[in-house]
Amino acid sequence: MNASPPLLDVSNLTIRFGGLLAVDAVSFRADDRAITAIIGPNGAGKTTVFNCLTGFYRPSSGALALRHGGQSFALEAMPDHRIAAEARLARTFQNIRLFPQMTVLENLILAQHRTLMRASGYTILALVGLGGYARAERAAVERARFWLDRVGLLAHADDEAASLAYGDQRRLEIARAMCTDPVLLCLDEPAAGLNARETGALSALLGEIRDDHGVAILLIEHDMALVMAISDRIVVLEYGRKIADGPPSAVRADPAVIAAYLGTGDSDGMAAV
Amino acid sequence: MEYFLQQLINGITLGAIYGLIAIGYTMVYGIIGMINFAHGEIYMIGAFIALGTILAIGPVGAGAVVLAILLALLVAMMLTATYGWMLERVAYRPLRGAPRLAALISAIGMSILLQNYVQLTQGARVKTLQPLVAGGFTLMEHDGFEVSLSYMQILIVVATIALMTIFTLVITRTALGRAQRACEQDSTMAALVGINVDRTIALTFVMGAALAAVAGLMVTLYYGVIDFFIGFVAGIKAFTAAVFGGIGSIPGAILGGLLIGLIEAFWSGYFSIEYKDVAAFSILVLVLLFRPTGLLGRPEVEKV
Amino acid sequence: MARPLSAPAGTLRREVSDALVFALIATALALPFIGIYTVPATAGLRLATRLPDLVAIAGLAFVGRLGLGLARGPWAAGAAVLGLAVAAIGWVGLLPSREVAVFAIAAGLVVLIRGAMRAARGSAEPGAGRRTGADALADGAARLLPYLGPVLFVVALVLPFLPFxxxxxxxxxxxxxxxxxxxxxxxxxxxxxxxxxxxxxxxxxxxxxxxxxxxxxxxxxxxxxxxxxxxxxxxxxxxxxxxxxxxxxxxxxxxxxxxxxxxxxxxxxxxxxxxxxxxxxxxxxxxxxxxxxxxxxxxGTQSFHQFFGLExxxxxxxxxxxxxxxxxxxxxxxxxxxxxxxxxxxxxxxxxxxxxxxxxxxxxxxxxxxxxxxxxxxxxxxxxxxxxxxxxxxxxxxxxxxxxxxxxxxxxxxxxxxxxxxxxxxxxxxxxxxxxxxxxxxxxxxxxxxxxxxxxxRPRGLLAVREPTIRLGRRRRGAPS
The missing domain is CATH 1.10.3470 (ABC transporter involved in vitamin B12 uptake, BtuC)
Incomplete structure (x- = not known):
């Protein structure tokens, strides 16, 4: 389907917890400037795949390659913070992990830590007022301001992150991930707990991130309407195995997928679409 | 060989005492996820109460010794348990739900308070007690070096095994044990299904304190030397033992205690007695680095 | 077991039984350390007792807890009198030792103050007394806070030259x-x-x-x-x-x-x-x-006072x-x-x-x-x-x-x-x-x-306000803390 090497290439990813086989030889790819969704019933191993990609778990076997700018990163061998900083893969969490006592703006400035750290001469220069730290910080604030504006949180910039409403916290987490300047954004159930209007805004935001900023998105989501509407490609997992992979139209018609969803009686699953 | 055997016996005895204290750490850590920082002080208080009771009973004949020890055990366990209850009530319960550091500081405060309270009321001088249980077996003799196993050492090891068995049974077989395990896993959920979380936690402190009192009595009888400061170092070592064995596991606490006791005995016997505490601390560091879940602990998967 | 003091007051009988339980626990705690102590004897140690102290502690625990219990209810005025009486007994030296007397005075005063505050407020919200007091104190402190840093700084600068x-x-x-x-x-x-x-x-x-x-x-x-x-x-x-x-x-x-x-x-x-x-x-x-x-x-060297021409x-x-x-x-x-x-x-x-x-x-x-x-x-x-x-x-x-x-x-x-x-x-x-x-x-x-x-x-510490490290808005308040 695509001749050029994909942005993310997952091959034969297997994860065992003790005796439990959580993910079993899953292979899939995510293309540049595309939204790839991973769906499946609860417990299918979606978040576990994410945790491997972002370095929180070590895969038992398999290869995870992220290629961009002429470089290739073997994610399975990198510590998590370097995956974020060097391989430029950013993520959000299923149960939102902000820095709750810090302000919204501080959350976004922190996402630009690596750049700012370098600009501050690893603290030493900035401590005595040398180097271009002030300029770098202003640039960081500008980037933060851009994303705050984009997710509609500009008015809350100086509020504690914990004081935001739930939907706002979700969007702030996406803004924070975008401030790390990623090439691949991994979102773990970004629409969970959002109302219809908020989901609509999220859909527009994700489209914009892909089209205007050229950032690929890997998405775990249960909201099938959202997934079908915005995904370029869908990977379906069940019990740690891949059961389908392809464009939305093909996946929607796949009998194995329908069986998987109807079998679980998942109310927001395929049957509802 | 003889020397080795003697150190082995001494180490096991010492380790049994550490193990008894370690159970208190392991149970409290299991249920509230915090180090009971004042637990060492509770043990020290147990030792003083045991000393007081033995002195109150007065000199007894050989036949009544067992009775006297049982009485001292009972009194020490009950009164020390009251201290354990008070500790939880004053320093931990008001801070449930507060930042973890707050509870840690209040426990350190309590530890300082108790230490100085005992120093003030009982004096700073070392208390010595004539051995109540004398004698023992001579296991072997070689070149004038005797390997002996005293009755007291037998008593300590037997008591430890008995108590470990009883407490393991309590935790695995009784309603209290079920309530404890429920609170360990999820205290909110436990409360929802009708478990009195406050009382379960209080009882955990009480049980830990009662065992520390046993350790206190044993130390008083075995070494016959106590002062207000013994809780600090013994506390750290017992905590090390609890971590070593795998925090949350009662057999682990005993196993950890035995290993710490043996290491300390052999280290003092063969290397240097001055640095025996350094040996214990180094083990703590090594264990935490290479096997943070301890020998018998369950591995925990970081939830993201 | 004793109920928490934040609960509303019960009946008189309930308060008395609570106080009894409390006194019993206090006695159990005090018995092995305040009640007895060891003294060196010819062969090892012997026990000595401080029975009067123990009795006094038990009594104080009972009266103190009863006073605190009563201070929450309709008997607040009575509790205040009780507190005053306890403090007075401590003051005139009727108690066996100085330590117990100090303890009695402190406990009596606490009961007196809480009883008096409650009595003065009449039938206000039950059980709210202490929290409001502490909060008011904290609020007042918070208002003064921005000035506290600079004031302390200036005091620290001139401290050695202050007359006292x-x-x-x-x-x-x-x-x-x-x-x-x-x-x-x-x-x-x-x-x-x-x-x-x-x-x-x-x-x-x-x-x-x-x-x-x-x-x-x-x-x-x-x-x-x-x-x-x-x-x-x-x-x-x-x-x-x-x-x-x-x-x-x-x-x-x-x-x-x-x-x-x-x-x-x-x-x-x-x-x-x-x-x-x-x-x-x-x-x-x-x-x-x-x-x-x-x-x-x-x-060949000079010392500080020579260099500056001081005594x-x-x-x-x-x-x-x-x-x-x-x-x-x-x-x-x-x-x-x-x-x-x-x-x-x-x-x-x-x-x-x-x-x-x-x-x-x-x-x-x-x-x-x-x-x-x-x-x-x-x-x-x-x-x-x-x-x-x-x-x-x-x-x-x-x-x-x-x-x-x-x-x-x-x-x-x-x-x-x-x-x-x-x-x-x-x-x-x-x-x-x-x-x-x-x-x-x-x-x-x-x-x-x-x-x-x-x-x-204050589980979060005395001053638990966090100042953001960077702001988008222009408003800045307070001194660096």
């Missing part, structure tokens, strides 16, 4: 400032980075012994040793920190505690280097730009030491205030909030923690150098676990991360107890009790 300040107070101020500096140093590790360090005293010791040994063996002065001692302490911080920093929370606490004790044990036992428990004496005092504070300077006074040296520690402490403070606004400082705070989120945005947790550990250690080393220079003597006794606990208590009591909170907590925990030297024996008991009480009263 004598040698004793100045010595006390130096002691308090030493703890303020240690608190500020540890605040970087605990308050900002959220790393629970119970062995901070190790770095204090490394600083002190570095200076002592360098001075002893190479005859180096204070100013040459100060940066070196800080560097050594920082190196130690990295050395100790590297293996243990991935441990979490309480585990880190206990390991750092172990390290602190290990350093002390080495200091005691490595006699050839440290002179063991006897310590090292004859450490040189710091000079003022090369001017010594001696009456008779070495031939010789030992007070000069004390005042100099005071300003020295003030400057060292303020350097620590300004450093922290500055670094909080830099990426590293922000990363510390983020690490305290959520380490996993930090990793997800590319912050290297190990390096960030190591930096906090090393920098905190460095300031501990500086403080240790000052300590050695001031005492001219160091021994392992000064570096016990209790010191670490005190410094940590200052940080947590002050309010994690709050610079001003450290000052207040140091004044509260060091200044006040030191000033009441007569109560020597009771100092540590009161200290422990204060730690428990403050934590229960």
């Amino acid at each position: 300040v004598d040698r004793r107070l100045l010595d006390l101020a130096i002691l308090v400032l030493t703890y303020v500096m240690l608190g500020w140093g540890l605040n970087i590790v605990v308050g900002l980075a959220g790393l629970l360090d119970l062995g901070y005293v190790a770095f204090y010791a490394v600083g002190a012994y570095s200076f002592a040994l360098l001075a002893l063996h190479f005859d180096w002065g204070f100013w040459a040793c100060l940066p070196l001692a800080g560097l050594f302490a920082a190196l130690f911080g990295i050395l100790l920190g590297f293996p243990v920093l991935r441990l979490r929370g309480d585990y880190l606490a206990i390991v750092t505690l172990g390290f602190g004790e290990m350093i002390r044990i080495v200091l005691v036992n490595w006699t050839s280097l440290t002179n063991g428990p006897n310590g090292i004496s004859g450490i040189p005092r710091p000079s003022f730009f090369g001017l010594e504070f001696t009456r008779e300077p070495q031939p 010789f006074s030992t007070l000069h040296r004390v005042i100099f030491l005071y300003y020295l520690i003030l400057v060292l402490a303020l350097v620590t403070n300004f450093f922290t205030l500055r670094i909080r606004r830099l990426p590293l400082g922000r990363a510390w705070e983020a690490l305290r909030e959520d380490e996993i989120a930090c990793r997800a945005i590319g912050i290297n947790p190990t390096n960030t923690k190591l930096a906090a550990f090393a920098i905190g250690a460095m300031f501990g080393g500086f403080a240790g150098t000052f300590f050695a220079a001031r005492q001219t003597f160091v021994s392992p006794e000064s570096f016990t676990f209790i010191e670490s606990a005190i410094i940590l208590a200052i940080v947590v009591l002050g309010g994690m991360g709050s610079q001003l909170g450290v000052v207040l907590a140091a004044l509260l925990l060091i200044g006040i107890p030191e000033w009441f030297r007569e109560l020597q024996d009771y100092r540590m008991i009161a200290f422990g009790a204060a730690m428990v009480a403050v934590m229960i009263w």
Whole structure:
């Protein structure tokens, strides 16, 4: 389907917890400037795949390659913070992990830590007022301001992150991930707990991130309407195995997928679409 | 060989005492996820109460010794348990739900308070007690070096095994044990299904304190030397033992205690007695680095 | 079991039975320690009793708890009278010992005040009395807060020249400032980075012994040793920190505690280097730009009073030491205030909030923690150098676990991360107890009790307001804290 090497290439990813086989030889790819969704019933191993990609778990076997700018990163061998900083893969969490006592703006400035750290001469220069730290910080604030504006949180910039409403916290987490300047954004159930209007805004935001900023998105989501509407490609997992992979139209018609969803009686699953 | 055997016996005895204290750490850590920082002080208080009771009973004949020890055990366990209850009530319960550091500081405060309270009321001088249980077996003799196993050492090891068995049974077989395990896993959920979380936690402190009192009595009888400061170092070592064995596991606490006791005995016997505490601390560091879940602990998967 | 005092008042009978239970528990607690004690006898020990004290404690517990219980209900006025009576009995000396009398007076006054407040308010919200009082106090303090920092700063600047300040107070101020500096140093590790360090005293010791040994063996002065001692302490911080920093929370606490004790044990036992428990004496005092504070300077040099044409006074040296520690402490403070606004400082705070989120945005947790550990250690080393220079003597006794606990208590009591909170907590925990030297024996008991009480009263510390490190809006309020 695509001749050029994909942005993310997952091959034969297997994860065992003790005796439990959580993910079993899953292979899939995510293309540049595309939204790839991973769906499946609860417990299918979606978040576990994410945790491997972002370095929180070590895969038992398999290869995870992220290629961009002429470089290739073997994610399975990198510590998590370097995956974020060097391989430029950013993520959000299923149960939102902000820095709750810090302000919204501080959350976004922190996402630009690596750049700012370098600009501050690893603290030493900035401590005595040398180097271009002030300029770098202003640039960081500008980037933060851009994303705050984009997710509609500009008015809350100086509020504690914990004081935001739930939907706002979700969007702030996406803004924070975008401030790390990623090439691949991994979102773990970004629409969970959002109302219809908020989901609509999220859909527009994700489209914009892909089209205007050229950032690929890997998405775990249960909201099938959202997934079908915005995904370029869908990977379906069940019990740690891949059961389908392809464009939305093909996946929607796949009998194995329908069986998987109807079998679980998942109310927001395929049957509802 | 003889020397080795003697150190082995001494180490096991010492380790049994550490193990008894370690159970208190392991149970409290299991249920509230915090180090009971004042637990060492509770043990020290147990030792003083045991000393007081033995002195109150007065000199007894050989036949009544067992009775006297049982009485001292009972009194020490009950009164020390009251201290354990008070500790939880004053320093931990008001801070449930507060930042973890707050509870840690209040426990350190309590530890300082108790230490100085005992120093003030009982004096700073070392208390010595004539051995109540004398004698023992001579296991072997070689070149004038005797390997002996005293009755007291037998008593300590037997008591430890008995108590470990009883407490393991309590935790695995009784309603209290079920309530404890429920609170360990999820205290909110436990409360929802009708478990009195406050009382379960209080009882955990009480049980830990009662065992520390046993350790206190044993130390008083075995070494016959106590002062207000013994809780600090013994506390750290017992905590090390609890971590070593795998925090949350009662057999682990005993196993950890035995290993710490043996290491300390052999280290003092063969290397240097001055640095025996350094040996214990180094083990703590090594264990935490290479096997943070301890020998018998369950591995925990970081939830993201 | 006794009910919590926050519950509304029950019937009179209920209160009496509650008080009885409470008194019973108090008696059980007091019996083995207050009721009996051991005295040396011909063969070993014998028991002696303090029965009157025990009875008095039991009675006090009953009356005190009853009074507190009644003070919540319609019998508040009666409770106030009861409290007054108890205090009066304590005052006129009807009780068996001074300690019990003091206890009785304090308990009586508490009951009196609460009963009187409740009675005066009539039928206001039950059980709300104490919380409102504490909150009002906190609110008032919060309003004054922005001025407190500058005021304390000015007072600290002119302190040695205030008319009522004598040698004793100045010595006390130096002691308090030493703890303020240690608190500020540890605040970087605990308050900002959220790393629970119970062995901070190790770095204090490394600083002190570095200076002592360098001075002893190479005859180096204070100013040459100060940066070196800080560097050594920082190196130690990295050395100790590297293996243990991935441990979490309480585990880190206990390991750092172990390290602190290990350093002390080495200091005691490595006699050839440290002179063991006897310590090292004859450490040189710091000079003022090369001017010594001696009456008779070495031939060919001038001393401070000669250079400035002053009458010789030992007070000069004390005042100099005071300003020295003030400057060292303020350097620590300004450093922290500055670094909080830099990426590293922000990363510390983020690490305290959520380490996993930090990793997800590319912050290297190990390096960030190591930096906090090393920098905190460095300031501990500086403080240790000052300590050695001031005492001219160091021994392992000064570096016990209790010191670490005190410094940590200052940080947590002050309010994690709050610079001003450290000052207040140091004044509260060091200044006040030191000033009441007569109560020597009771100092540590009161200290422990204060730690428990403050934590229960304010679990987040005295000043727990966090000032953002950067703002988009223009509004800025308050002084740096």
